[in-house]
Amino acid sequence: MADTARDPPPEHTDFHELEDGEEDLFPEPTATEEESQPASLPAEDISTNSNGPKQDSLFDDDPEDLFAEATEEVSLDSPERDVLLSDGPSPAITPITPPTSVITPRIGHAHDDMFTRSSFDEIEEEEGGDSFDIHISVSDPEKVGDGMNAYMAYKVTTKTSMSLFKCSDFSVKRRFSDFLGLHSKLASKYLHIGYIVPPAPEKSIVGMTKVKVGKEDQSSNEFVEKRRSALERYLMRTVKHPILLKDPDVLQFLESSELPRAVSTQALSSAGLLRMVNKAADAVNKMTIKMNESDAWFEEKQQHFENLDVQLRKLHTSVESLVCHRKELSVNTAQFAKSAAMLGNSEDHTALSRALSQLAEVEEKIDQLHQDQANADFYLFSELLGDYVRLITAVKGVFDHRMKTWQKWQDSQMLLQKKREAEAKLQFTNKPDKLQQAKDEIKEEIEELEGKVQQGERDFEQISKIIRKEVSRFEKERVKDFKSIIIKYLESLVQTQQQLIKYWEAFLPEAKAIS
Amino acid sequence: MMEEAKDEASVLSVHGDDIKVTEVLKDGDTLTFLIISKKLSGTGEYHVDRTYDDFEWLQQHLFAQEDVPGIQGVIFPPLPAKPQVNASAKTMKQLGILGLGEWQPYCKAMETFLRQVAAHSVLCRNKAVEVFLTSSAPPGRQKIRKNIFNRLSQAVEEMRKEGHKDVDEFFQTERDRNLVLTSCTKTAAEKFLDMVLTEQKIAVACGHFSAALHLLVEPGEDADKQAFSRVCVKLSEVFESMKKNMTSVAENNMSTLGLGLDLESRHQEAEKEMLFRRTCKLVELESTKRNAEKAKPVKKLAMEEVKKAAETEFEHICRVAKQEITRFEKVRVEMLQQALVQWCEKQLLTAKESADQFNKHLQVFGGMA
Numbered sequence: 001m002a003d004t005a006r007d008p009p010p011e012h013t014d015f016h017e018l019e020d021g022e023e024d025l026f027p028e029p030t031a032t033e034e035e036s037q038p039a040s041l042p043a044e045d046i047s048t049n050s051n052g053p054k055q056d057s058l059f060d061d062d063p064e065d066l067f068a069e070a071t072e073e074v075s076l077d078s079p080e081r082d083v084l085l086s087d088g089p090s091p092a093i094t095p096i097t098p099p100t101s102v103i104t105p106r107i108g109h110a111h112d113d114m115f116t117r118s119s120f121d122e123i124e125e126e127e128g129g130d131s132f133d134i135h136i137s138v139s140d141p142e143k144v145g146d147g148m149n150a151y152m153a154y155k156v157t158t159k160t161s162m163s164l165f166k167c168s169d170f171s172v173k174r175r176f177s178d179f180l181g182l183h184s185k186l187a188s189k190y191l192h193i194g195y196i197v198p199p200a201p202e203k204s205i206v207g208m209t210k211v212k213v214g215k216e217d218q219s220s221n222e223f224v225e226k227r228r229s230a231l232e233r234y235l236m237r238t239v240k241h242p243i244l245l246k247d248p249d250v251l252q253f254l255e256s257s258e259l260p261r262a263v264s265t266q267a268l269s270s271a272g273l274l275r276m277v278n279k280a281a282d283a284v285n286k287m288t289i290k291m292n293e294s295d296a297w298f299e300e301k302q303q304h305f306e307n308l309d310v311q312l313r314k315l316h317t318s319v320e321s322l323v324c325h326r327k328e329l330s331v332n333t334a335q336f337a338k339s340a341a342m343l344g345n346s347e348d349h350t351a352l353s354r355a356l357s358q359l360a361e362v363e364e365k366i367d368q369l370h371q372d373q374a375n376a377d378f379y380l381f382s383e384l385l386g387d388y389v390r391l392i393t394a395v396k397g398v399f400d401h402r403m404k405t406w407q408k409w410q411d412s413q414m415l416l417q418k419k420r421e422a423e424a425k426l427q428f429t430n431k432p433d434k435l436q437q438a439k440d441e442i443k444e445e446i447e448e449l450e451g452k453v454q455q456g457e458r459d460f461e462q463i464s465k466i467i468r469k470e471v472s473r474f475e476k477e478r479v480k481d482f483k484s485i486i487i488k489y490l491e492s493l494v495q496t497q498q499q500l501i502k503y504w505e506a507f508l509p510e511a512k513a514i515s
Numbered sequence: 516m517m518e519e520a521k522d523e524a525s526v527l528s529v530h531g532d533d534i535k536v537t538e539v540l541k542d543g544d545t546l547t548f549l550i551i552s553k554k555l556s557g558t559g560e561y562h563v564d565r566t567y568d569d570f571e572w573l574q575q576h577l578f579a580q581e582d583v584p585g586i587q588g589v590i591f592p593p594l595p596a597k598p599q600v601n602a603s604a605k606t607m608k609q610l611g612i613l614g615l616g617e618w619q620p621y622c623k624a625m626e627t628f629l630r631q632v633a634a635h636s637v638l639c640r641n642k643a644v645e646v647f648l649t650s651s652a653p654p655g656r657q658k659i660r661k662n663i664f665n666r667l668s669q670a671v672e673e674m675r676k677e678g679h680k681d682v683d684e685f686f687q688t689e690r691d692r693n694l695v696l697t698s699c700t701k702t703a704a705e706k707f708l709d710m711v712l713t714e715q716k717i718a719v720a721c722g723h724f725s726a727a728l729h730l731l732v733e734p735g736e737d738a739d740k741q742a743f744s745r746v747c748v749k750l751s752e753v754f755e756s757m758k759k760n761m762t763s764v765a766e767n768n769m770s771t772l773g774l775g776l777d778l779e780s781r782h783q784e785a786e787k788e789m790l791f792r793r794t795c796k797l798v799e800l801e802s803t804k805r806n807a808e809k810a811k812p813v814k815k816l817a818m819e820e821v822k823k824a825a826e827t828e829f830e831h832i833c834r835v836a837k838q839e840i841t842r843f844e845k846v847r848v849e850m851l852q853q854a855l856v857q858w859c860e861k862q863l864l865t866a867k868e869s870a871d872q873f874n875k876h877l878q879v880f881g882g883m884a
Contacts, residue, residue, distance in 0.1 A: 311730045318727055322720040329713040336706040343699045348692065349848050355855060475739035482746050483880060490753065490877040497870035504863035511859050514852035
């Protein structure tokens, strides 16, 4: 087992009891961080983090793969499009690199503090000196293997000046399931305490099958490029999050030459089906949680995100239609170019024939411009909006977790109330010899429950606090994100027009020279 | 050139190259065009209203000039097809770019028709033209009997004659060339139309996107919210500019090269009609020759007369046709050149304006805090 003594605080086991019937999708970490508190931390509120990110759970014995997700085609609207939570780094494979990510502090004491909720705030301020300077690119997709076992390997290159990393310029090879594995680890650690974990890119059976089967056509090339771009955006979004950036799994993902294979992301399994069943149960639970929202901010924000979700989806559809038309225009332009060339060939009048041939050439070039513009439409706007729709799903998830946290707290309170009533009733029992024993038992239970209630309240306050920060960060990032994309897009628009000007200026003398 | 046939021939009293079709009024399926012509003498103008049916009346009169020798050798200026509400697919295909419902190009096409009629040395002498352009009362609506100029009514067996081998190399070459050009031009015009339709779709999509962005604008004093709202509003303006750009590009396409290709296509068809008429006459001539040869002595003289008449008519037609072909070649090259030059100039201007506009937007975004 682990070097450090890890006794789960008594509260944890009770949590399992409370979630009746529901499969434990939120496995509590078996460790607390009391042992690894550095002296520099302020004494206040170093809560035993029951909901904090898991310590190295390699040492957990949880061989069952309960969290495999069915690899179906998922659209933005798919209800299955939910967070894949893992029980941490894959337990099925012995990692090649020793679990240094947790034990070896690479950035000094601050590293170990990460798993203390309250110290997250301090970390953000402490690391203020090391300004955010990291650029990740995903490139060189390479097919590895043959047939249905083949997969695409991508090169992940990190360029950075931050002291967080061992080097300033390094790359590793990763496959798609590695990205999913990373996301699943981050989600299981951070989502339920209120952090908006950027969602991983979508799976696609159809797309990948084409690639595996070796179809080297335009649609499979487009698929690989679309995926590559999505993976890059995913990583950049993840590292932009100050907490996630420092997560050992993230660092390991970016730096380790070998990564244990994430098997829990594999295709259809009984566990995957089980998860789908649980999601249905989840949905029912959600409907029955009637939270007394005392904080208007949350109500307003929740409504706001609902609206944003609807509007963004509309915009996304709108852009997809634009992309479609743009591609159609490219096809039409190419066809017109061909017909103009034929017309030029059939034309006897020399000068007119030449002009028509030039016209055909110009139209071919314009076709290329349309294709480039369609790519800009897609890769800039369509994907941006798609990313935000998916991101908002994560945001809504975080709000749901807050509700669940509230529910747990309320449940403990109710149970405590019942026990107190039971205690009061004990006074009137007519079995005096058993009375003392019963009284003691109940007193013990009440103490336990009181602790739980306090913990529940702390959890609720903590998640609320974190969500407020996260939403604020989200709204700031959103502005930056949109602006930078729009600027790129405008640059593409300007460039297209400038190219057109060149083409028309070259053609004009040809047209004038006809007679 | 052409002899003055009858007293009915008149001289046009207006400037043929300055006829304008300035407006069109739509009332259900009835279209009324406003036509303005400048008087040759003095500074006056004629303003007349004419419906599409009036144009057809004019065309029929031109077709019906059987007393003008060699009239069948004329390449008649083509009249655009009649636009209809809820037009059939066939009609839409016939109309091509003129079927898009944009009235400016359609008026221009009608205007071109009138100008070409007025510019034609033979056709302009027909009294109907003068009446059409200058009479304040609408021209008579009496139907003229259908004639062989209306190809659609031609019997199926006539169509077989289209491939009949020619006796004259000049005409055989012209027929072959015309056949190829007619189909190439038609295809090019169709593909061009497809492009224009897609450009219009893109313009509409940009408009939708621009409007939808306003729904993202959030009220509130929060700085980040306000910043995002500003971004959305500005982006909406960008897409509005994109819409304007695409709309301009489509309009430029329609009003210049689109019209040009359409006119060229209809012109090639008109030449095809003329060549076919001549071929039919050739077939007829050959048949009269055979009849004259085979005729029994009692009928021989009559047959010879028929043959001579056919020969004369054929000669007239060939003479007129040769002139028409030469003129046609010159006119169509000029017309296509003009279309290409105007198209290029307009698109160049639009591209410059759009580049400017997008640059302005870029600066706004760059300067945004």
